[in-house]
Amino acid sequence: MPNFPINDAVKNAINSLIQDWINAHPFISWLISHPGMSLILFVFLISLFLGFLQAISSLLKQGWLLILTSPFHLFKYSLVWISQLILNPGRPLHSEPPRSRLSQFLSTHPQQIESLTLEQQERLIILLQYLENIHQQQNQLLQEVRTILSLNQEEN
Numbered sequence: 674m675p676n677f678p679i680n681d682a683v684k685n686a687i688n689s690l691i692q693d694w695i696n697a698h699p700f701i702s703w704l705i706s707h708p709g710m711s712l713i714l715f716v717f718l719i720s721l722f723l724g725f726l727q728a729i730s731s732l733l734k735q736g737w738l739l740i741l742t743s744p745f746h747l748f749k750y751s752l753v754w755i756s757q758l759i760l761n762p763g764r765p766l767h768s769e770p771p772r773s774r775l776s777q778f779l780s781t782h783p784q785q786i787e788s789l790t791l792e793q794q795e796r797l798i799i800l801l802q803y804l805e806n807i808h809q810q811q812n813q814l815l816q817e818v819r820t821i822l823s824l825n826q827e828e829n
Contacts, residue, residue, distance in 0.1 A: 695702045704711040786794060 704714070786797065789797065
């Protein structure tokens, strides 16, 4: 088969276009010459993209749940507000509830708590909650003792 000058011209044009493109994109040239690194980079980029899609879907799911449950939360808070208004007419609605001993301890010792490990912090919170429960039980028992003593004094 004879070699025509048109074939050579087309081959030269295509080769020059490819060479110009490779010269303009050296990273692609590097990826072609390093297939192992290309595969690793490709897998990394795919996993990054999939993680990004999962984050977006999670955000959308939480957003829709918030939007769809907000009427129920609004209804619940309005019922609480109305019940406080009806049951405690003299009490201000926005008064701060009394702080528990746990929250008092945590707010008065922030530096000491921050220096603990996560397991120690969790254990400390469990112990403080346990102590708070014991304190509540002690108050209930003292109230029962007062009731019994007041009944005994009324009988005498």
